[in-house]
Amino acid sequence: RVKTKWATTRAKFPATALALQNFDATYSKQLGDVWPSVRVGMLSEQKYGALMNTFASPDDAISDLHSRGCRDFISVASSSDDGKNSHELLQKSELHNHAATVDTFETATACTRISSNIQCLVFPRGDISRFKPARPGNNGLLGYYLLDAASVLPVLALDVQPGHTVLDLCAGPGGKTLAILQSQAVRFLWANDLAGSRTARLRRTLQSYLPKEILRIIHITSFDGRNWRNMDCTFDRVLVDVPCTTDRHSLMEEENNIFKRARTKERQKLPLLQTELLLAGIQATRPGGEVVYSTCSLSHLQNECVVEQAISVARREMGITLHVQDLGSFIQIFSGTFHFAPQTATGVLVLPHLCANFGPTYMCKLQRVS
Numbered sequence: 001r002v003k004t005k006w007a008t009t010r011a012k013f014p015a016t017a018l019a020l021q022n023f024d025a026t027y028s029k030q031l032g033d034v035w036p037s038v039r040v041g042m043l044s045e046q047k048y049g050a051l052m053n054t055f056a057s058p059d060d061a062i063s064d065l066h067s068r069g070c071r072d073f074i075s076v077a078s079s080s081d082d083g084k085n086s087h088e089l090l091q092k093s094e095l096h097n098h099a100a101t102v103d104t105f106e107t108a109t110a111c112t113r114i115s116s117n118i119q120c121l122v123f124p125r126g127d128i129s130r131f132k133p134a135r136p137g138n139n140g141l142l143g144y145y146l147l148d149a150a151s152v153l154p155v156l157a158l159d160v161q162p163g164h165t166v167l168d169l170c171a172g173p174g175g176k177t178l179a180i181l182q183s184q185a186v187r188f189l190w191a192n193d194l195a196g197s198r199t200a201r202l203r204r205t206l207q208s209y210l211p212k213e214i215l216r217i218i219h220i221t222s223f224d225g226r227n228w229r230n231m232d233c234t235f236d237r238v239l240v241d242v243p244c245t246t247d248r249h250s251l252m253e254e255e256n257n258i259f260k261r262a263r264t265k266e267r268q269k270l271p272l273l274q275t276e277l278l279l280a281g282i283q284a285t286r287p288g289g290e291v292v293y294s295t296c297s298l299s300h301l302q303n304e305c306v307v308e309q310a311i312s313v314a315r316r317e318m319g320i321t322l323h324v325q326d327l328g329s330f331i332q333i334f335s336g337t338f339h340f341a342p343q344t345a346t347g348v349l350v351l352p353h354l355c356a357n358f359g360p361t362y363m364c365k366l367q368r369v370s
């Protein structure tokens with residue numbers, strides 16, 4: 001028998017196995033009966049969406065994708081609900097009664113406006129076809145960007161309006177930054193990420209998708225988002241898409257896996273880092289403006305707990321009042337495309353499911369009142 005060399009150095013417990021063990025212990029409690037089906041989804045191939053690049057005049061790409069059965073999940077959802085305008089939906093959400101679970105802050109009725117310009121095409125439920133790589137159009141810009149379609153939802157929740165200034169605090173590698181710009185409403189966008197390698201990738205991505213006049217309204221930096229309080233500017237909209245346990249990646253890839261034993265401390269400190277980043281995002285939001293917090297984890301500790309902690313610290317230590325905006329209408333509008341968790345104390349959670357294998361994506365929207 002030949003002993004392979006790597007057998008002596010191979011990790012006894014791969015990080016992916018440690019991640020599964022951890023998720024089995026925590027998510028079976030958190031999600032109960034739903035966990036086995038979410039688990040199967042997360043261990044299977046993820047589904048993508050094609051974020052169309054309106055700056056590339058992607059009509060040919062859209063026709064091609066339509067002929068393969070793809071549909072824009074945003075306009076389909078909008079048109080099925082109001083009947084009059086296929087692209088825009090203005091819907092008053094019902095107030096969820098959070099009082100029993102969340103007594104430390106107020107909730108508010110929100111107007112959910114679905115941006116008329118962002119288009120994201122997906123294959124129908126249960127169809128696991130793959131997209132071809134995007135090709136450049138006549139002007140040399142790529143026709144679409146492939147991403148987990150659920151990660152467009154935090155951008156829709158951000159509800160960027162014409163003339164708005166936007167901060168994307170943890171922007172690399174840039175999928176959501178690109179989606180924000182597809183709204184064609186941004187006056188100025190600041191995209192930041194701590195990692196220089198990620199901002200470099202973000203810059204390359206934006207150059208492949210955006211014309212020069214749009215690149216001019218974007219400012220890219222690489223600094224620790226927690227230090228935002230030292231900056232003297234605020235924004236109409238702030239996206240805080242934090243580093244998290246990236247649950248799907250942690251189950252499938254050894255490389256850069258946060259469940260490696262050497263990264264245990266880093267993993268345990270994630271909720272603290274996430275809270276600090278959200279607090280920085282809150283400080284960067286102008287009074288009256290809105291901040292969206294998002295993760296790609298199912299973890300209650302990284303989702304609702306972070307939001308609740310940030311709201312109470314902001315009020316106690318910074319004198320900032322926040323209203324949690326109700327996103328219940330997203331569940332109503334997009335349940336034809338995504339599988340949502342039945343109840344969350346704050347925000348909404350997209351659950352992976354074999355028939356709609358997007359997510360996990362958690363998002364919560366806060367309005368800064370003072």
Ligand code: SAM
Binds near residue numbers: 174176198242
């Ligand atoms: N929004 C991105 C997108 O849609 O492509 C994904 C963001 S990813 C979930 C989280 C990012 O946070 C990583 O790129 C990571 O480098 C960055 N990050 C980690 N710590 C940070 C910090 N202290 N300040 C700013 N960014 C940070």
